[in-house]
Amino acid sequence: MNTDITASTKPEYPVIDRNPPFTTVVGNFSTLDYFRFATITGVSVTVGYLSGIKPGIRGPSMVTGGLIGLMGGFMYAYQNSAGRLMGFFPNDNEVARYKK
Numbered sequence: 001m002n003t004d005i006t007a008s009t010k011p012e013y014p015v016i017d018r019n020p021p022f023t024t025v026v027g028n029f030s031t032l033d034y035f036r037f038a039t040i041t042g043v044s045v046t047v048g049y050l051s052g053i054k055p056g057i058r059g060p061s062m063v064t065g066g067l068i069g070l071m072g073g074f075m076y077a078y079q080n081s082a083g084r085l086m087g088f089f090p091n092d093n094e095v096a097r098y099k100k
Helices: 022-027 031-051 055-086 092-098
Strands: none
Touching: 022 055, 031 055
C-alpha cells in the first residue's frame, strides 16, 4: 500500500508551498472562496428548512442543514485555496502576491 502523501500527478502551475499550514491556507482565501462558502451555507440552510416536514422539525432541521453546509463550504474553500498554493489550480494572484 502506498502511504506517500504526495500527489500522484505533478502540479501544472507554480508551487508556492508544497505543504501549506492551516493558517496560510485560510489566510489565502479569495473573495470567490468566501462567496462559495457563503452560498453553500445559505443553500444548505434553505434546504434544511424545506426538508423539515412538520412545523416543529423545521428549526432543528434548518440548523442541522446550516451546520452541514458551513462545514462543507469551509472544506470546499479550503480545498481550493490549498490547491492554488500547491500548484494544482490556476494561481496567478498567489504567484504575484508571494513573488515566486
